[in-house]
Amino acid sequence: MRLLHAFILTVIAIAPLTSALDNGLGLTPVLGYNTWNAFYGSIDEDLVKGMVDLLVSSGLKKAGYEYFVIDDAWSNMARDDEGCISANSERFPSGMKSMSDYVHGKGLKFGMYSDAGERTCLGYPGSRDHEEVDAQAFAGWGVDFLKYDNCWAPASDWVIDRYTAMSKALNKTGRPIVYSMCDWGVGNPWLWAPQIANSWRTTGDVGPSWESLLRCLDNTIGLSRFAGPGGFNDPDMLEVGNPGLTEQEQRAMFGLWAILKSPLVIGTDLRKLSKAALKILTAEEVIAVNQDKLGVAGDLVYKEGPEEVYAGPLKDGSRAVALFNRHTSGTQYPISNITICWESIGLDPEEEADVRDLFAEKALGSFKGSWTGAVDLHDVRMVRITPKAARREHGEWRPWVQHRALHDAVRAQLPDRKAYTDFPLKLQRAQQQQARLTAATTVQ
Numbered sequence: 001m002r003l004l005h006a007f008i009l010t011v012i013a014i015a016p017l018t019s020a021l022d023n024g025l026g027l028t029p030v031l032g033y034n035t036w037n038a039f040y041g042s043i044d045e046d047l048v049k050g051m052v053d054l055l056v057s058s059g060l061k062k063a064g065y066e067y068f069v070i071d072d073a074w075s076n077m078a079r080d081d082e083g084c085i086s087a088n089s090e091r092f093p094s095g096m097k098s099m100s101d102y103v104h105g106k107g108l109k110f111g112m113y114s115d116a117g118e119r120t121c122l123g124y125p126g127s128r129d130h131e132e133v134d135a136q137a138f139a140g141w142g143v144d145f146l147k148y149d150n151c152w153a154p155a156s157d158w159v160i161d162r163y164t165a166m167s168k169a170l171n172k173t174g175r176p177i178v179y180s181m182c183d184w185g186v187g188n189p190w191l192w193a194p195q196i197a198n199s200w201r202t203t204g205d206v207g208p209s210w211e212s213l214l215r216c217l218d219n220t221i222g223l224s225r226f227a228g229p230g231g232f233n234d235p236d237m238l239e240v241g242n243p244g245l246t247e248q249e250q251r252a253m254f255g256l257w258a259i260l261k262s263p264l265v266i267g268t269d270l271r272k273l274s275k276a277a278l279k280i281l282t283a284e285e286v287i288a289v290n291q292d293k294l295g296v297a298g299d300l301v302y303k304e305g306p307e308e309v310y311a312g313p314l315k316d317g318s319r320a321v322a323l324f325n326r327h328t329s330g331t332q333y334p335i336s337n338i339t340i341c342w343e344s345i346g347l348d349p350e351e352e353a354d355v356r357d358l359f360a361e362k363a364l365g366s367f368k369g370s371w372t373g374a375v376d377l378h379d380v381r382m383v384r385i386t387p388k389a390a391r392r393e394h395g396e397w398r399p400w401v402q403h404r405a406l407h408d409a410v411r412a413q414l415p416d417r418k419a420y421t422d423f424p425l426k427l428q429r430a431q432q433q434q435a436r437l438t439a440a441t442t443v444q
């Protein structure tokens with residue numbers, strides 16, 4: 001098995017990009033709240049203050065949600081005579097410094113929004129060609145985070161130039177400001193954004209529907225190797241708590257986003273937050289996976305039709321694993337038994353490991369070779385798998401190598417495969433199949 005691993009590593013080793021943005025921020029994904037998914041452009045001072053208060057009183061701040069972000073529609077429709085952007089006089093009469101003070105007064109960090117085009121998506125002034133004056137204004141108001149959108153971009157402008165200009169302008173202010181690129185995945189940002197931003201969108205906007213959630217997820221699969229401390233993939237903000245998703249689907253979104261090391265940014269009306277949604281959003285052991293200091297993103301490591309396994313390494317040598325049941329119909333047999341084999345997460349099949357359910361916060365016992373969990377329709381089971389004996393190799397496993405092997409195994413079924421990669425991958429598949437059949441007897 002070890003020889004086989006070495007062979008696969010040699011054939012398909014892919015180095016991660018390591019030159020992250022040097023602003024000292026975003027070493028783990030941002031946890032926060034943003035007004036867009038719940039309120040779009042219908043925001044004002046009272047609403048914002050109400051949400052800030054609820055973020056604290058609901059216990060979400062205590063769970064780690066730190067950045068409060070005001071999205072589009074905070075400004076006046078035109079710049080003033082000096083070319084400066086200003087708070088909307090009707091809806092934010094006290095101004096942005098006052099909002100910032102309010103947020104900081106609650107022990108939170110303050111985030112704002114602008115756009116790398118001539119206008120924001122709702123038609124307010126964008127920051128293109130005003131990067132420095134706007135960055136100075138944000139810094140002056142005490143902004144700690146900037147979400148930077150991609151509407152109304154002049155066609156002649158290169159996306160990398162537009163996003164780099166704001167990165168430089170923010171740096172020039174001297175104020176540490178988390179830079180969250182919302183370029184919808186345009187221009188394959190994972191290839192270049194790690195050097196200029198703390199996160200980059202991998203997809204278009206998410207919506208409160210199962211189909212939208214799957215699209216955001218699928219567009220982020222295979223990108224784990226580009227993420228790391230200081231810069232993370234962003235499949236967009238959370239829809240947990242919003243109508244349109246079942247409780248299972250909300251849990252699935254939260255667990256998968258956590259393991260992909262996405263920023264976890266709440267976007268729901270906290271006045272209407274259900275107990276179930278609050279429980280998902282405050283799942284301490286799932287948040288701990290997202291915030292693990294190793295900062296290595298999880299990825300898809302095993303797939304059998306609509307049954308998927310996502311996994312990533314944690315700092316202590318454990319694995320975070322999400323078993324995901326994405327069957328489209330299943331009213332008759334909604335529950336899937338999904339097996340994770342130790343080989344898929346870089347553990348020796350002979351090794352014994354403790355398995356802990358992270359949403360249930362419950363130890364499930366000690367297992368050898370594989371573990372099988374029952375997963376409800378459109379739901380995840382999140383577990384932490386900790387080998388009993390710590391070994392140095394445990395910390396070196398990376399999910400993108402396994403993902404690549406999986407990808408190649410699928411391609412291996414195509415007719416014109418080259419023989420040299422064909423053989424070991426087929427062998428690995430056969431061995432995994434064997435392990436599944438012999439080990440998948442107990443279902444938790």
Ligand SMILES: *[C@@H]1O[C@H](CO)[C@@H](O)[C@H](O)[C@H]1NC(C)=O
Pocket residue numbers: 022023024170171172173174175176177
């Ligand atoms: C600006 O960039 C320099 C060089 O990368 C870095 O050392 C510095 O910390 C940055 N400052 C801010 C405020 O981001």
Ligand SMILES: *[C@@H]1O[C@H](CO)[C@@H](O)[C@H](O)[C@H]1NC(C)=O
Pocket residue numbers: 333335336337374441442443
């Ligand atoms: C899952 O496993 C349980 C327990 O072994 C079994 O009763 C059930 O039929 C299995 N479900 C499926 C869909 O295989």
